Amino acid sequence: FPVTISTVVRPPLKLKSQRRDLIVLLDDSGSMAGRHTVDYVLHVLNTLFEYVLDGKIRMLFAPFEDKRDTLFEVHDLQSVNFLKEKFRHGSGGTTNLGEILPALAAEIRTGMVDGIELSPEIETVVVTDGNDWVPNIDMPTVTHCISLADRNEDLVRVCEKSGGQYYMPFEQVYPDDEDEYYGQYDDD
Numbered sequence: 001f002p003v004t005i006s007t008v009v010r011p012p013l014k015l016k017s018q019r020r021d022l023i024v025l026l027d028d029s030g031s032m033a034g035r036h037t038v039d040y041v042l043h044v045l046n047t048l049f050e051y052v053l054d055g056k057i058r059m060l061f062a063p064f065e066d067k068r069d070t071l072f073e074v075h076d077l078q079s080v081n082f083l084k085e086k087f088r089h090g091s092g093g094t095t096n097l098g099e100i101l102p103a104l105a106a107e108i109r110t111g112m113v114d115g116i117e118l119s120p121e122i123e124t125v126v127v128t129d130g131n132d133w134v135p136n137i138d139m140p141t142v143t144h145c146i147s148l149a150d151r152n153e154d155l156v157r158v159c160e161k162s163g164g165q166y167y168m169p170f171e172q173v174y175p176d177d178e179d180e181y182y183g184q185y186d187d188d
Helices: 035-053 077-086 097-110 153-162 178-183
Strands: 020-027 057-064 072-074 122-128 142-147
Touching: 020 035, 020 097, 035 057, 035 077, 072 077, 097 122, 122 153, 142 153
Parallel strands: 020 057, 020 122, 122 142
Antiparallel strands: 057 072
């Protein structure tokens, strides 16, 4: 039988009156291609787009697999619509957040990432399935993680050290027969 998941999400941001930057890293691996996962990610993005359109944040968005794509600046209706049009999710490959996050942290410390000058108020959100080793690093921003499959203690530590939150919206219960579990999400 099909599974329907309905969740209201308000990203764990501590927005002040000043517009801030929000770096959003999105896991684009094949394991993120499940229908419930894509629906949830779209819901999170649409919520963040509301903040963009209200002038509260400038979203700097990048999908990642083994490498991080160049940040795409989302700051107005035109850039929101462009990202919605180009959005694809769960394309395949493996992820390497263990190298991506430390490299991003180093760039953030310079005040510029991918040629984009950062505001003094910045937070980072990582949306992932949780299947990555991440070193015990000090992120220079408050960092939040939304993990859509597995609890990742490495990311929990990174988030907590930065003053951010680690969030798992789904309670994953895997039956003994994986085919039975994965069959729940077939389109048939």
